[in-house]
Amino acid sequence: MFKRDTDPPEYYHLYGIPSAGALALYGAGTLSGKFPQLDAAAATLSGLLCIGGIGGLSSQKTARLGAVSGQAGVVMGVASTLGHLNPSIGTTASIAGMMAVGGAAGHYIGHRVEPTSLPQTVAAFHSLVGIAASTAAIGDYLNCQNPTQLDNVHLASIYLANVIGSVTTTGSLVAFGKLDGRLDSSPLSHPARDQINMGLGAATLGAGAVFMGGPEAGMGLAALGGSLTTSGILGWHMTASIGGADMPVVITVLNSYSGWALCAEGFMLDMPLLTTVGALIGCSGAALTKIMCDAMNRDILSVILGGYGTKATKGGEAMKFEGEATTTNVDDVVALLKEAQSIIIVPGYGLAVAKGQYPLKDMVDSLLKAGKKVRFGIHPVAGRMPGQLNVLLAEAGVPYDIVEELEEINDDFDETDVSLVIGANDTVNSAAEDDPNSEIAGMPVLRVWNSKQVIVMKRSLAAGYAGVENPVFLKDNTDMLLGDAKETCEKLAAGVKGF
Numbered sequence: 001m002f003k004r005d006t007d008p009p010e011y012y013h014l015y016g017i018p019s020a021g022a023l024a025l026y027g028a029g030t031l032s033g034k035f036p037q038l039d040a041a042a043a044t045l046s047g048l049l050c051i052g053g054i055g056g057l058s059s060q061k062t063a064r065l066g067a068v069s070g071q072a073g074v075v076m077g078v079a080s081t082l083g084h085l086n087p088s089i090g091t092t093a094s095i096a097g098m099m100a101v102g103g104a105a106g107h108y109i110g111h112r113v114e115p116t117s118l119p120q121t122v123a124a125f126h127s128l129v130g131i132a133a134s135t136a137a138i139g140d141y142l143n144c145q146n147p148t149q150l151d152n153v154h155l156a157s158i159y160l161a162n163v164i165g166s167v168t169t170t171g172s173l174v175a176f177g178k179l180d181g182r183l184d185s186s187p188l189s190h191p192a193r194d195q196i197n198m199g200l201g202a203a204t205l206g207a208g209a210v211f212m213g214g215p216e217a218g219m220g221l222a223a224l225g226g227s228l229t230t231s232g233i234l235g236w237h238m239t240a241s242i243g244g245a246d247m248p249v250v251i252t253v254l255n256s257y258s259g260w261a262l263c264a265e266g267f268m269l270d271m272p273l274l275t276t277v278g279a280l281i282g283c284s285g286a287a288l289t290k291i292m293c294d295a296m297n298r299d300i301l302s303v304i305l306g307g308y309g310t311k312a313t314k315g316g317e318a319m320k321f322e323g324e325a326t327t328t329n330v331d332d333v334v335a336l337l338k339e340a341q342s343i344i345i346v347p348g349y350g351l352a353v354a355k356g357q358y359p360l361k362d363m364v365d366s367l368l369k370a371g372k373k374v375r376f377g378i379h380p381v382a383g384r385m386p387g388q389l390n391v392l393l394a395e396a397g398v399p400y401d402i403v404e405e406l407e408e409i410n411d412d413f414d415e416t417d418v419s420l421v422i423g424a425n426d427t428v429n430s431a432a433e434d435d436p437n438s439e440i441a442g443m444p445v446l447r448v449w450n451s452k453q454v455i456v457m458k459r460s461l462a463a464g465y466a467g468v469e470n471p472v473f474l475k476d477n478t479d480m481l482l483g484d485a486k487e488t489c490e491k492l493a494a495g496v497k498g499f
Contacts, residue, residue: 012068019072023079030083042080043273049073050277054284060390060400077273084271115392116352119251119384120179126254127172133165133261134228140268141224147217157268159208159227164261166228167235168254174239175250179384185244193241200234248381249292249300256285288386295380295406297432297442319435323474325461328481330488333455334495340417340453342373344409346446347393349383350423350458354485357396360422363493364398370499375402377409377446379427410447419448421456423485428456429470440468454478457488 026042029035050073056066078099087095113121137158144150150158177183190196207227211220242250259281266275293300337343345364351357367374376398382389393403413419421428424446431438432445448454449472456478472478481488 010064012064015065015068015072019075022076026076026079026083039080039084040272042076042083043271043276046073046077046080046273047276047280049076051280054280060394077277080273081271115388115395116349116355117180118388118391119247120176122385123172123175123179123251123254126251126258127169127176129258130165130168130170130172130261133161133258133265134169135165136265137162137165137268138221138224138228141220147220148214150214152212153267155212155214157264159211159224161261161264161268162224163204163208163227163231164257164264166232168257168261170232170235171239171250171257172254174236175247175254178244179247183240185247187243188237188240190241193237196237197234200230200237203230204234246296246298248383248385249289249296249298251385252285252289252292253300254285256282256289259283259285292381292386295444297440297444317437319431319437321431321469321471321474323471325473325478325480328455328479330481330491330495332479333481334492336418336453336455337367337372337492337496338499340372342416343367343418343420344375344377344413344416344448344451345420345422346377346379346424346428346448347382347389347422348424348427349388350425351485352383352388352392352423354423354487356422356484356486356489357392357398359486359489359493361393361396361398363489363496364402366493366496366499370496375404375409375412377404377406377448379406379424379444379446382424382427406444406446410444413447413450416451417453419451419454421448421454422489423457425458425470426468428472429468430472430475431468431470434471438468448472449475449477452477455481457481457483457485459484 022045026038029038049069053066053068053070053073056062056064056069058066082092082095109121141147141158174183178185204227207223207230211223211227214220215223239250259278262278263275263282264278266272266278289300292298345360347357347360351360364374376393378389378393380386383392390403394400426440426443426445428446428448429438429440430445430447430449432440432443433447435441454472454475454477456473458480460482461473461480473480
């Protein structure tokens with residue numbers, strides 16, 4: 001997706017050699033029948049490779065190696081699972097056929113998805129994990145000859161995999177719909193929202209209590225189906241009650257849910273590898289959710305239960321900001337950049353939609369050659385999912401060392417000549433600090449208004465994704481440069497080449 005024709009050659013495929021060697025040794029050892037613990041060893045290696053993959057993804061410089069490590073871990077996990085099951089030739093052929101269909105579908109989707117569509121793609125894939133968890137749970141229960149003999153750990157694993165999978169499926173589908181524009185991004189504000197959630201939650205727990213009693217197959221299957229239905233409706237309703245501005249947090253929550261569903265499956269199927277990888281995904285998703293909530297000043301319980309607003313919101317009427325925005329043109333902005341020595345660029349989702357990262361990179365190169373100090377300020381929730389703008393800039397070849405996070409750059413705006421805001425809105429909204437009644441009150445924002453001059457590039461003066469008016473547009477040191485981000489960046493890039 002991010003490979004360019006001008007990129008230098010890479011040889012990551014050579015990592016396939018040790019992976020193929022490990023698979024060959026595992027296959028030979030398994031066929032010999034002399035190493036009964038080889039399946040467990042291969043599963044452990046798979047888990048370690050997946051952990052290494054997560055670790056590698058923590059840095060841009062090691063991200064590609066982390067991706068390779070994770071892929072090798074998945075391949076080894078599939079091999080160790082087949083070795084553990086020791087299926088017949090017919091079953092193996094069926095499994096291989098389904099894997100081929102899934103692989104072909106993934107390859108097709110991966111080549112069609114644009115970088116701007118990654119958030120909704122991730123949400124859609126989470127739904128597949130939920131479907132797999134719920135169907136595996138029901139299938140495991142149906143395959144049991146005498147369900148009344150199942151121990152409580154097994155019953156609890158089936159129930160949790162079923163419920164968490166159902167919540168993940170419906171919640172992910174709603175998140176996909178909102179992010180893809182197929183559903184209204186505004187929250188579903190039903191007056192009895194909390195009562196509906198509590199009722200569905202109680203019904204799900206009640207069905208779980210019946211199921212944990214170890215009833216006959218018919219009653220157990222009815223309880224399992226009941227919990228599947230009520231938890232699915234609960235997942236749909238809770239996600240529908242969350243506004244579009246909180247979708248980045250929802251994605252991380254659903255990611256964590258999918259991990260815990262896998263973890264429950266691991267206990268259910270007695271597969272330690274599933275438990276290990278599921279716990280890894282669940283914990284990393286929970287940690288990312290905590291980071292995202294802190295970055296947005298959101299209360300995680302309020303978000304999950306369909307609440308709106310930040311922890312600092314007072315609940316009164318939001319302030320009304322008066323004034324008139326002033327507009328500028330490309331020539332004046334070029335002249336401003338020519339005089340400036342320190343420039344901070346704050347990109348947002350609008351840049352991703354317009355695909356303006358390439359002309360922006362050309363403009364930055366010209367400014368750097370002219371001796372200007374140019375940096376990028378990235379908000380933790382810029383875009384529609386964590387890290388989307390970092391990936392976008394990396395795709396265009398922007399150097400890593402001039403891309404800084406909010407905590408690193410926020411105190412530098414006082415000494416900045418020009419702040420260039422491109423397609424961002426809520427992440428630079430001063431109402432978060434000035435208005436205690438704002439729906440984004442207390443949310444950490446990039447203080448672009450502290451710089452000497454602010455240029456905001458947007459299509460229009462409309463509010464951002466959170467639907468909150470931005471008083472920065474009305475400040476005396478702010479000018480609006482309206483138009484398509486890509487076209488405007490191309491004109492600016494052409495203008496600054498003569499510096």
